[in-house]
Amino acid sequence: MRQFAHFVVNGLVAAGVYFALLSLFIEVCHFSSAALAGALAYFLGTGVAFIGNRFFVFRARHQPVAGQVLRFVVLYAAMGLLHSAVLLAWTDLLRLDYRIGFVIATALQIGISFISNRRLVFRPQHTVEKNTS
DSSP: OHHHHHHHHHHHHHHHHHHHHHHIIIIISOOSOHHHHHHHHHHHHHHHHHHHIIIIISOOTTSOHHHHHHHHHHHHHHHHHHHHHHHIIIIIITOOOHHHHHHHHHHHHHHHHHHHIIIIISOOHHHHHHHHO
């Protein structure tokens, strides 16, 4: 339960970075597409998520980083497509508020992200060793 609480805190920080950048790109930089702005902001926000997950949530800093980064990138690329698809449908097509679309997309990925990070990306070292034997 503690790990999940840390995951939520880390997720809120990363989502805050993502949302701040999304708002900046739409409100200040005037991106014409919420999906494009969301994709760029998502990419930058996931860097924050990776660092927090590696060092704070799953405390997997002693494992090789290359494998973690590869698995993380694949997982978050898939979730980024989900986020962008929600923003595309919600904001670009339906012309609804991008902030609500952001909340919907974020809610969709929370459970998927925790389980996938725990079991695939930052799995405990003994699981990694067992799977490579």
